[in-house]
Amino acid sequence: MNIPGTFGRDIAEVLADPGPRRQPMAGFDADYHDIVHYILTCTHRIWEQKDIGLIESHYAADCPIWTGAGPAQGVAGVVAGTLRTLAAFPDRTLIGEAVIWSGNERDGFLSSHRIISTATHHGAGEFGPGTGRRIAFLTIADCLCRANLIVEEWLVRDNSHIVLQLGLSPRGVAAATPPTAAARQWWASEFARVRSTLALATGDARPDATADPQAFVHWFAGTVLARRRLAWMRQAYAPAATQAAPGGRRLIGHGEIIGWWTAFLSNFGDAQLVVDHVAAQPVSADPSDGIDIAWRWTLAGHHDGPALYGTPSGREVVVLGVTHWRIVGGVIAAEAIVFDELAILRQVMVPA
Structure with a gap:
């Protein structure tokens, strides 16, 4: 088909x-x-x-x-x-x-x-x-x-990128638009869902991303991210891979990509992550063009690090994210990660 x-x-x-x-x-x-x-x-x-x-x-x-x-x-x-x-x-x-x-x-x-x-x-x-x-x-x-x-x-x-391009402060906009009661209730339910979900059972061996996209996503989420084996990203990404990350960040290569993931995870030292959906399709009728993978995920952790979102608040934080990968030659050639950093700031800034 x-x-x-x-x-x-x-x-x-x-x-x-x-x-x-x-x-x-x-x-x-x-x-x-x-x-x-x-x-x-x-x-x-x-x-x-x-x-x-x-x-x-x-x-x-x-x-x-x-x-x-x-x-x-x-x-x-x-x-x-x-x-x-x-x-x-x-x-x-x-x-x-x-x-x-x-x-x-x-x-x-x-x-x-x-x-x-x-x-x-x-x-x-x-x-x-x-x-x-x-x-x-x-x-x-x-x-x-x-x-x-x-x-x-x-x-x-990518709301933080919008705000930055408009010459505004993400923290200022987040403070001026506090979360609704419905949002706070949903964050609490999602935090409980993620924290009660069993960790992904994955091994050390990297699955073939082209042959088994689902296994590759679970290995990346469950081994590389959840177990913090970030050095193994060198196995997952092409040397000249590109990454689009929230805030309009545009990164190239192992050093910059691993650096962003390190900074992001360091904000939530006890973060747990669940994979909610995976889809994969060929890029074109030519197999040499590779495949595209989409995976939606939810992260839940306590804000205990200062790298990206200010002085640690200890607040519970939930991140709803979607990642797209272009897989060429069995490794990630291009990555796009989208989530709302304003929503994170609202969670770390909200009064207890």
């Missing part, structure tokens, strides 16, 4: 796709040819074409949306959030860098859609009054889709 991804395809080509349906998609509109085409096309129609009402026929009425800042539920909230974002960034353009999916029409498709957005901050919104500044930022939306509807979504956005 050949389901074209985003590699080498312009959105105009995607939208003009005249081909027949490429996979069984019971209940989906007839003009969607496959799950990648569905995600890219409806995203373009809603955001670039401003067909915001399309959300009502593409989201379940009670769809839960999970973000680092807390949960939301219902299609009305999605419509309202889209309107607010477009009011602040009316020229926002979304470039789909990858759609990495798993599943089927019976159980549902789970798509992990990585987007680089460009936008001009013209209007007032969650980041204050318009500044006129031009920005770019990463977002990943994991969507569970059944019968033409998104029935659950996990949304992560």
Whole structure:
């Protein structure tokens, strides 16, 4: 089954796709040819074409949306959030860098859609009054889709990068937008879930990322990260691998990538991590182009280190993250990690 991804395809080509349906998609509109085409096309129609009402026929009425800042539920909230974002960034353009999916029409498709957005901050919104500044930022939306509807979504956005490009302070914005009671309750439940989950049972030997993506993800999460065997990242990454990390960080090579992971983990000395979902798809029909892997994860730990998020507070912290890998020759050639650093700052700054 050949389901074209985003590699080498312009959105105009995607939208003009005249081909027949490429996979069984019971209940989906007839003009969607496959799950990648569905995600890219409806995203373009809603955001670039401003067909915001399309959300009502593409989201379940009670769809839960999970973000680092807390949960939301219902299609009305999605419509309202889209309107607010477009009011602040009316020229926002979304470039789909990858759609990495798993599943089927019976159980549902789970798509992990990585987007680089460009936008001009013209209007007032969650980041204050318009500044006129031009920005770019990463977002990943994991969507569970059944019968033409998104029935659950996990949304992560590099909010600290947005804030920094607008000339603002992440700590200042976090302090000015304290968490809701619903967010605090969700963080507590997620902290308990992660801390009560058994550690991943993984060995020292690195699995073949191309042959067994799931085992490779579990080895990386359970051995390299959970057991802090960070030197083994040299086995996992190509020497000239690239990494996009929160805050707009762009890193290259073993030294910089291992350095970022070291700094991040050092903030939460007792951190535990669970892998919530893994998907993998070939980049193209040419095996030499490699495969793409998406994995969603949740980290829970106490803020006991000062590296990135200020003076240790001892607070419980939950991080909802999604990582995308381009695997070439069995190792990571490119990595994109997205989570909300403003949500972390709200947790370490919130009064006990």
